[in-house]
Amino acid sequence: MGCAGSSRAKGDEPIKKITKPKPWKHSEPITEEQLKRMRDEFWDTAPHYGGRKEIWEALQAAAEADITLAQAIIDSAGIIVQKPDLTVCYDERGAKYELPKYVLSAPTNLTRDS
Template sequence: MGGCVGRYWEGWEDTQSRGSSRNGGRGGRNEPLKKDRPKWKSDYPMTEGQLRSKRDEFWDTAPAFEGRKEIWDALKAAAVALEGSDHDLAQAIVDGASITLPHGTLAECYDELGNRYQLPVYCLAPPVNLISERSDDDPSDGPEPAVAPKKEFQLKVRLSTGTDLRLSASMADTIGLLKKQLQAQEDIDAGHQRWFFSGKLLTDKTRLQDTKIQKDFVIQVIVNPQALRGPKLSPTSPTTNSPTPTTNTPTPAADASSPTSTSE
């Protein structure tokens, strides 16, 4: 943890005689708060969100160390004001809490009881290698997916009927568009198709690039049996097959009457 608190500042007694014009002779050297913020580099590139989380973690746990909570709160308020370029407010907070700054920085300071407070550098300034987080409307996010659509490939599709086929597709195509292509090719209504990849149901608005499908991967298509039952099967086929053995026996005896019986 970057914020440790010492119970006593070494050399405090030796410097008490010097006094200070800023702290009303409270004792100890006290410099005005410097406007310049420290420059430092993180061990790894840090995003703004990671920096906020790191700071929040410190301020949440800092009062658990030795020291007074009201001083920790004052230091946090002063650090926030200083980062917002409000130097006068930060100085007023420090003075109001009777905080002594031997070096003119919040990195090391003391309260009027002699307790030492140390703030980590990441609470005082962002690192020089801070990564800006992109917003959703960042134009730099748009062009990349627009390049892929122009490259077409043969998409492998496996129907629940056991049929394998290929569709001409691009990574920008939506599942709804591919359903219509399958309907035109195999006469299977788009509403009776359910597309799955990696065990997930693909909605009509899903694009192939969102599924991260690669070459030679197969998309499963479950076809509703109702889409095949009507057009594929003839209504007379079940009646002509099953009764054939029984209709053969009376046929010789009723040759003359057969036309009249069928018409009836």
């Protein structure tokens, strides 16, 4: 417990509103199919890194939804957002959840499947 006069350091406050991730570029051009495979693999293995399965499911639903629905999902699941683009979140028990950008948005160098 902290002192009555103590306060959190700037940057430690949870984020209330989420935002779309900033544009990013993959190390090499990838196809939509490759991106889908990367996402599927991440979501299939994510619960094995710790945290609660229902929080991972809520994060997946939020990552795949539009920003308004994503905000509602995050709020209703009690997820604490540390970075507004959802790359770092916590559950109410303090477990940390890190999401790679590729599950949140497409890279700028995405190519169409041939």
